[in-house]
Amino acid sequence: MIPAVRSEFRKFFTTRLWWGMAIAIFVAGAAFAALFGFLLTSETARSGEAGVPTGDATQVASSVYTGGLSIGYLLLLTIGVLQIGSEYRHKTISGTFLATPRRLRAMLAKVVALLGIGAVYGLVSLVGSVSVGAVVLGLRDQDAFPSGTIVRTLALSLLVLGLWALIGLGIGILIPNQVAALLIGVGVAWIVEPLIGFAMSFWEFGREHVAQFLPTSATNAIVNAVSNGPDEVRLEWWGGALVLAAYAAVLAGIGIWRTTRADIA
């Protein structure tokens, strides 16, 4: 298992993708921290009007530090799709399974590697967001580290990125065309899900019992971000983590199950 994981890391770090992604994630972390740092501490934000993102000092700080994740998790979704999709596209999957003919082991190595890659990029993102965010909050006379919850949030953001990479892995297997997989994955996370969330807000049952289980809402719950309005129903952080983990487990699980049985032609 360890050799297979090492091989997966090498696959990832021997193409140009990784540092392009690293720069993007760092910049996203820093830029969203600056943006949220100013927006969430502005007069309107503190007024508590409906429709304006609100939260306590901890939630504000959490949002500032994890604002870049909305970009970050899409990038990790992309990485997850590519980690398997490019193997199909360039037919390197044959070599992978020749080296590790126990396919379940080969695929679990991908899971482990993607969780690791998620954590590494999580750190990259946090270096950008915490350094910039703390400065901005300081400028706005806000407490940069209002409670210990912040530490939990930062740690969990590493997990969030890994889980989104696994969701990508599953999508990448289930939709063999890499480009289609990327478009559908990103489209669902960024367009379809917000639309569903918006539709839910007009339907009381949906708003109270369904919307919080959507992957992005679960992600927001994990990192304890500010809410979009007083009506929003939120899972506990651990509930969000379980929900997101369930998405990752189901998608990656089905994908892996299929891969272990399919003919590689």
Add this chain to the structure above:
Amino acid sequence: MTTTTGRPGGADSGRIEITGLTKTFGQFVAVDGLTFGVEPGRITGFLGPNGAGKTTTLRMLLGLVRPTSGTATIGGRPYADLPRPLESVGAALEATNFHPGRSGRDHLRVLAAAGGIPDRRVDELLELTGIPAAARKRAGGYSMGMRQRLGLAAALVGDPQVLVLDEPANGLDPEGIRWLRGFLKHLASEGKTILVSSHLLQEVAQTVDDVVIIANGRLVQAGPMEELEGTPGSLVQTSDAAALAGALRVADVTSSVQEDGSLVADTGDMRLVGDVALRAGLPIYGLRPQRADLETLYFSLTEGTNRNLGDGAAPVGAPTEGDAVTGQEGANL
């Protein structure tokens, strides 16, 4: 390079055994009850026209495609059960199996990591296959010859006892093919088992020791190359072919007079032919060995059977093994 001595399992670990191997894709029988063996220390050519089922067979041997029925083992075990597969079997499947954005060297490092093989071996191989400098560039820009060499290097990463190569000569220029021949012979002389597929008999005829010929997924011929080529003959130009034929018959050599007045004696012993002619007082204008015409032979074994060119109906009159033998005789062996 290391030799095979001291390997667990000894030479036996290098035997490939295919038994009743069958693969159907829906209704389509791609490989049909194939049975043959491949011996260590020899180069075996695995031949058949396009679509005969060569690649499918090799992929089943390597555990990439699941057989519908039958077994394929290496040293008595299915590929997936080999404890350190890269150190037992090396495979080069297609020339396109590289990520275009990764350098050739990194491609090998990825494989080496998966097989628990030190990186030092990677650089050794790049030297051996003659691409140490180019291997640091991204594989997307490689020529066909480079890809084939990198594919071979990948197959050799674990210094395996068995090599499985799918059309390694594809896209190589004459110089590259010559290099490949020498390289394979060198590997076979180390006692390795080499199974190399091709759709051209002539391409591998000079290199292989054994041949396995399939058509429509079925075996049509398996055995040593000499057996396929049959008894060698000698082509003689003389003034009176019939008289020489008579003199040869006395010396227990059969022969046949050709349309152009030359004579084909059924012996490879040209000194004997010359001596008989001298004793008979017949002049010799030309004397050279004659081998079976491999191209004709190969066509006679596989012709009219390319189902990919037909309407996809079940191949009528596909050769059975009995037919194949007739075909062989018809090819003037």
